[in-house]
Amino acid sequence: MGIHSIANMCAHLQNATRARLGITSLPNTKYNLHLALALQRAGFIASVTRGGPHPPAPEEFQTLEPEPVTTANAATRRLWVQLKYWNNEPVLRNMQSVSKPSRRVTADLNQIGRVARGFEAGMHKGLNLGECMFLSTDRGVLEVREALEKKVGGLVLCRVS
Amino acid sequence: MSAARPAARSLFSRHLACPSIAGFVSPSASPASCRSFHASPQLAAGRTKPARKNKGLSLVNEPGKKPWPEKQIREITAKKFPQYTPEELAELSKIYTKEQMASLQAGEAAIDPRDLTIQGRLRKDPYRINYLDDFSTIQPVIDKRPKRNQAPDPMARFMDLDHFTRDLIEWADQFEVGEVTGTLKKLEDFVPVEFRDKSEAQWPGKVRTDAHESYMAYLQEEAAKGKDGKSAQGGDRLLRGPTDADILSYILRRSSMTDKGLISNSEMAPGLPNKVPGVEGMYKNPVDPEDEGLDEEGKYQDLKVRTGMTVKEILNLRTVVVSRRWVSNQTRLGKVGGTSIAVIAGNEKGWLGLGVAYSTEPSEAMNKALLKSIENMKPILRYEDRTTYGNLECKISGTVVRLFARPPGFGLRVPHQIFEIARAAGIQDLAARIPRSRNSLNTAKATVQALQNQRSPEEIAMGRGKKLVDVRKVYYGGQL
CATH class of the missing domain: 3.30.230.10 (Ribosomal Protein S5; domain 2)
Known part of the structure; x- marks a missing residue:
């Protein structure tokens, strides 16, 4: 359970940046939150905030102290994401999910090393210029270079460029 | 003949066909009955009745017949063929020139109206036209276009060199140039008196050289005077030669054949010469000395302004045709074929452009595509100036x-x-x-x-x- 929401998230973020939206929201799941935080670390999105059905005010995005999730409000919680644009072009252009619930794709440390250097490894194609791959490891959701630094492999979630 | 005749004339023809009204016209010979609507002749076999003796068409004073009384002839003449009244003549002289009026009156005087009365009659010969007309007006559909000029001279040939020279001299002689006033000195005036009667060949060498030198000096002096307009000997007359218009007319109108400039009925308009005198050089593209003579036709002048490159730089670009297609535009007149050409232009240093152009003329399409490709050139990113950034x-x-x-x-x-x-x-x-x-x-x-x-x-x-x-x-x- 959970990995299907990653696929939805990929498609949704790609649609949102192509529509030149400033902010958008995602379902509040653990997987989505961790991937969103990894995207933020990689610089693809500006910020992630947990909020209600309505977005927080733009100035509150960085500072907002989210109210704790309770059984009363859990169903209405959403992740609000600020998208980034540079020179009139979206920073996040393509976001393709790799694993899906019926077929989970993993990459071990060897493969990660090759892929990060731009070579193909197994079924993984090498990363192109400016491309990132996100993995779900036992150290959390990491970008491929972070995973390489920490020497962990894991489940390949998506490729972003 | 398929042209319709005016209704009035047809009515008139029918009246003539009726013997009770115009008694001197035979029904069988009447124009209406003879009117044919096709070009082939009528069949003689169809005529069963022998042609009746035509009494009505006899002359007034036919021999063996009682002549008309003189009084009746005069009456009919005065009624049918009256003289012009002074008022009519005044009206006519408003339309016609004096010469035309004179010839009109001469024509009137040449024919006696009495003769018209006693001799004039309708034609009944086989070559008569099958309608009545006095041919005073030209009807464009029925009548042939009048040929105002003569037929071309069948003996005319293109001029040979001698002919041409004579013709040119003849043409040039109509302009007063140089020594027409008789006031300029001649070569003989510059030799001593004793040699003046002898021909130039008989002069001693020294005398001849001196004479030539002083004559040339005199001529130059005179020419300078003429230019300043100060010449006392009619300097402006000295300079008056053929004008630009005269030269143009010589080039355009003067016949190049030995027909003495005969104007004939030709459908061809005279062609324009390559270089019209007086206009020549005025509409030439200004040649930029910066181009170093590389762009005489002015092909790259517009591009130079748009791109800021010099012609030399433009010519040094690498251009390649990457696609050439035969395309056709389907119109209601059929397929109109043309060529579409795609050209790549680059400076081999990171600038690249593509130009696609269409024209019915392949060379034109090529030209347009080339200029477009150069205009479309943009810088591209190259990693280490040798490859692309990534895939x-x-x-x-x-x-x-x-x-x-x-x-x-x-x-x-x-x-x-x-x-x-x-x-x-x-x-x-x-x-x-x-x-x-x-x-x-x-x-x-x-x-x-x-x-x-x-x-x-x-x-x-x-x-x-x-x-x-x-x-x-x-x-x-x-x-x-």
Whole structure:
């Protein structure tokens, strides 16, 4: 359970940046939150905030102290994401999910090393210029270079460029 | 003849056909009954009745017949053929010139109205026209177009050199040039008196040379005077030669044949000469001395302004035709064929442009495509001035082009259209694949688009807020 929401998230973020939206929201799941935080670390999105059905005010995005999730409000919680644009072009252009619930794709440390250097490894194609791959490891959701630094492999979630 | 006659005339013809009204016209010979609507002659076999003796068409004073009384003849003459009244003459003289009036009156005087009365009658010969007309007006549909000029001279030939020279001299003689006033001195005036009667060949050498020298000096002096307009001997007359209009008329109108300039009935308008005197050189494109004579036709002048390049730089660009197609425009008049040409232009230093142009004339299409491609040139990103930044992909229609950056020394291992484009752009290491349609025009478009739309790593890094370092350069200590 959970990995299907990653696929939805990929498609949704790609649609949102192509529509030149400033902010958008995602379902509040653990997987989505961790991937969103990894995207933020990689610089693809500006910020992630947990909020209600309505977005927080733009100035509150960085500072907002989210109210704790309770059984009363859990169903209405959403992740609000600020998208980034540079020179009139979206920073996040393509976001393709790799694993899906019926077929989970993993990459071990060897493969990660090759892929990060731009070579193909197994079924993984090498990363192109400016491309990132996100993995779900036992150290959390990491970008491929972070995973390489920490020497962990894991489940390949998506490729972003 | 299919042309309709005016109704009045047809009515008149029918009246003539009726013997009770115009008693002197035979019904069988009446114009209406003879009127044919086709070109073939009538069959004689169809006539069963023998032609009746025509009494009505006899002359007034036919021999063996009682002549008309003189009084009746005078009456009819005065009624049918009256003289012009002074008022009518005054009206006519408003329309016609004096000469025309004189000839009109001479014509009137030449024919006695009495003769018209006693001799005039309707024609009944086989060559008569089958309608009544006095031919005073030209009806464009029925009548042939009048030929105002004579037929061309059958003996006329193109002038040979002698003819031409004589003709030219004849033409030039109508202009007063130079020694027409008789006031200029001649060569003989510059020799001593004793030699004046002798011919030039008999003069001693010294005398002859002196005479020539002083004569030339005199002529130059006179010419200078003429130019200043100060000559006491009619200087402006001295200079009056054929004007530009005269020369143009000589070129256009003067016959080049030995027909003495006969104007004949020709459908051909005289052609324009290549160089019209007086206009020649006035509408020439100003030649920029910066071009060093490389662009005499002015082909690149517009492009020079648009691109800011010199003609030499433009000519040094690498241009290649990447696609040439025969295309047709289907109109209601049928298919109109034309050529569509795609040209790649590049300076081999990172500038690349594609121009596509169409024209019914292939050379014109080529020209247009060339100029467009140069105008469309844009800088492209090149990694280390030899390959692309990463792998690129672009899709135009059914054509997908994938370009792969390659290490130094790899070379251009690419399909031929992409090879030309890469060479024009100055890329030396590249691999490519065209997995789907290999249409040459779309391949060229997709390749150019892929190369021109590259994102630079700096731009990506700035967008993501990251610091970027090219490891290759760091590792080799900036030696690359």
